[in-house]
Amino acid sequence: MSAGPEDDHGYGAPYSALAQIYDRWMAADRIPYDQWLSFAGKRFVESGLEVRTVLDVCCGTGMTMKALQDHGYEVTGVDASAAMLDVARTRTTPGTELLCFAVPDERLAELGPFDAALVCFDGANYLTGEDGLAATLRQLAQALRPGGVLVFDLSTRRTFEEIAALGEFGEDFGDFAYIWNTRHEPDTPAYEYLVSLFVPEGELFRRSVEQHAQRHFTRDEVRNALRATGFTDIAVSDNYTDRDATDTTRRESWSARRTTGSIPR
Structure with missing residues (x-):
């Protein structure tokens, strides 16, 4: 959402x-x-x-x-x-x-x-x-x-901490790929995710970046x-x-x- x-x-x-x-x-x-x-x-x-x-x-x-x-x-x-x-x-x-x-x-x-x-x-x-x-x-x-x-x-909280510990990560599905970055404000339950998405557009891939804010x-x-x-x-x-x-x-x-x-x- x-x-x-x-x-x-x-x-x-x-x-x-x-x-x-x-x-x-x-x-x-x-x-x-x-x-x-x-x-x-x-x-x-x-x-x-x-x-x-x-x-x-x-x-x-x-x-x-x-x-x-x-x-x-x-x-x-x-x-x-x-x-x-x-x-x-x-x-x-x-x-x-x-x-x-x-x-x-x-x-x-x-x-x-x-x-x-x-x-x-x-x-x-x-x-x-x-x-x-x-x-x-x-x-x-x-x-x-x-x-x-x-x-x-x-x-x-355990889930958020485990994701944050991964740092930057991503995956290539062939028909699309993503890179995930986590930002955490120390001593708060707040986390921010930057999701870079790469989808085919013609012979190239188009990059979109979304910002998601969540908390535990x-x-x-x-x-x-x-x-x-x-x-x-x-x-x-x-x-x-x-x-x-x-x-x-x-x-x-x-x-x-x-x-x-x-x-x-």
Whole structure:
């Protein structure tokens, strides 16, 4: 999910160029979309709700949306990247509602009500602004019906530190290549990634550079934000499994339910 348009340094907006090769890259990395859907489905069943409508925030190219639709769910997608949504339109059911804006945004709270909401694959790590996580969770609570289910994931501090330790790295896929650079502001949870992408253009390759800003959160920060914004039945596990999250967890999977009472504003 992108945070905004091209910045003053001339970098492209996140996923503006990556959109055209994103699915190819994710397929090479064997991203387990089926595992995410299975985990979410278990949380839906455990809620006791009849989950039919799902809001997919940071929906990207629509891989998760398509899987949900194939299982009979009615899905609405939100993403900040118009280029990613263009790909999603080719994959999802004709007429699927796909909305282009970055979160937090009050428009999110005005959607629904939905039975469930998802924020998969590090989408919440892009919430770098002050109170960005709390504001987005509050808006998601307002978009869910009472008792509605929220499932999201977060890359952990361990993951960010491991990526930063690699320094500059890249890979040549033949039909495209990339170079990845990590910048970290010391003593903060904030990280900046510069992704240089090379894609064929005639007999040459065109280079695009995108700037991505992310951060990690402590479990206490996440739990406190969930409780403060109207969620209960909070649980966290290791990477879309039923295993407990530990200090070695690289991706945490969170689930919670929208309280049946009023939502704090």
